[in-house]
Every structure is written in C-alpha cells, then in structure tokens.
Amino acid sequence: MRVLMWHVHGSWTTxxxxxRHEVVIPVDGQRGPDGRGRARTWDWPERVREVPVHELGRTDVDCVILQRPHEEELCRQWTGRVPGADLPALYLEHNTPGGPAATTRHPMAEQHTIxxxxxxxxxxxxxxxxxxxxxxxxHGVVDPGYRYTGEHAGLASVVNEPVRRGRVVGTDLLLQLARGHRPLDVYGMGMQDLATEATALGLSAWTARLHDDLPQHDMLERLPRHRAYLHVCRWTSLGLSLIEAMLLGMPVLAVDTTEASAAVPADAGLVSSDLDALLRRADHWIEDPDSAREAGRAxxxxxxxxxxxxRFLDDWDRLLEGATS
Known part of the structure; x- marks a missing residue:
C-alpha cells in the first residue's frame, strides 16, 4: 500500500x-513544517519516498494519514483528492487536548468519514x-537493545522546548530538582533556553547538565549510562523517550499523570504524584545500583x-486495510 503522510513526529514515524508499506512524504524547497521530507536524524528505509509538493497530484496513493487539522486542506490542494471521500483517510492524534481537560472538542469531531x-x-x-x-x-518503538550500565549515579530526563512548554512538560519540577544534590542530566531541544531561564530564576545552585538536540543515536548511547530515567511531564501524551528508556533497560521514575501509570509496572520503577517519593526512590537506586539494575530489566x-x-505494525496494517477496503 502507498500511504501519504507528512513528516510531523520523527520518532513515531520511525x-x-x-x-511493509511505501510512504510518500511531501517535500518543498524550504523543508519547512509542511514539506520537511525525509528525516535527517533518524534512519528510515528506502521505501520512504520524498515527493515534491508540485508532483503530488500525479502521484498515486492509496490512503492518507492526517496529523494536523490543516493537512486536510493541503491534501485537497496538492493531490486534488478529498480525504474521507475519494481518498481513504485516517487522522492520527498524537496529543492530549490542548484546552480544558475532557471538554476540548477535537478538530475532526464534526465529521464521520475519517x-x-x-x-x-x-x-x-x-x-x-x-x-x-x-x-x-x-505506541510501538524500535528496540535499541539492552544498553544499561547505570555507571553515572544520577538521573536523566528528556524534555523538548522546556521553556516554551513550561509546566506542561514539568520544567518547574526540573528546576526544583536542580536545587538538590542529585546529579541531573537533561536532554532535548531548547536546552540553551532552559539554562537562561534557570539563571533568570536565580538558581545559583543550578547543577543540571544540559545536552541540546543530540542526534538520536547519541542520546540512546548516553541515556543508559545514568542510574535512572526521570519523566516529569504533566500533560502530554505518553513520551516515546520514556518507552525508549525502558527498552534500554533503565529503571523509571514518572510523575503520575496521563498514561504513565499504565505504561510503567510497579517492578520497573515508581509512578507517583508525590515528588518527594520519587526522589526517595532515586536516592535508593543511587545507593543500591543492583536494585536499579533489577528494576531496569523489568x-x-x-x-x-x-x-x-x-504488535504496533500489525495494528496499523489492520487499520489501513479497513480504511481502504
């Protein structure tokens, strides 16, 4: 099957x-948000094919996966076909509601064909x-293999755009942790902004080490050297970095919100809304590396x-087959 989709979420798309499907990715000269083309920091197979925007109307596709509201109109303009009418379509929603919990209306709520x-x-x-x-x-995640060493007796966290997204991704919790004595390494995009924000807040005891926008393979090498993985997001969908950390063999500490409690079993770490309880478990693992290793294996x-x-690919095969049958 040939599937049209935009390069929006690199980790998920990977x-x-x-x-087994051929994937058509729009590309333009600027490689902007609507024409980013193939990933440059992930390893994608050859069946992922860039197609210039002006050629999409002459490109046969069997289905489109939409991921942002405006892509429905882009698809009409660029392919000449209407999603959900003369082109089978699915809308992939990556995120939690951006507005009030439980009452935010989804952009696709008023239709029934997609x-x-x-x-x-x-x-x-x-x-x-x-x-x-x-x-x-x-989610399904490419297995990076067991790489845990835990040689650094501290915590690692992955947070993208921590200043712009603020409390949503738990940036304030990272700043609180930075006041303490526990080593903390933070990975992700926008780390320079976080360093500036910490200074503005007067955190003279800022001790976190920041790692800005590393290639995926570098991050997967560095994360499992830390004693445990810390997931501080308050209101985001389940982060793929959390799953990757588990696959690497890292024990996990997670703030108990959204899907975290369903993703992390009790023997793999601790999920709690009590930050002090999370820190006590961190201290236990720092003092007892064998216990941390056992939790990471779980x-x-x-x-x-x-x-x-x-399982992930089988689920998507069934969905695509159902959409196009």
Missing part, C-alpha cells in the same frame, strides 16, 4: 515506516471527538511486550 486514531487510551478518553469514529493504536521486559514493533 516506528511506522518499519512496516476515523481518529489515538496513541493512548487516556487521550481517547479525554478528547471530545463528537461523532467521529475513534480507535487506539498504542522495565525492558514490559516495554518489549507492550510496545514492541510487531
């Missing part, structure tokens, strides 16, 4: 393109999708079973 595919059951529960058909395909076993690629 998992999707491991399947199913909305959520990546977590929590997201499906919270979005008001109106009369749109909905389903859930939980995390990997669970992640392989729940977030393995075979």
């Amino acid at each position: 998992s999707f393109v491991q399947g 199913p909305v595919v959520h990546v977590t059951h929590f997201n499906r529960l919270m979005w008001d999708c109106g009369r749109a058909p909905t389903t859930v395909v939980e 995390a990997r076993r669970h992640a392989l079973e729940k977030f393995g690629l075979p």
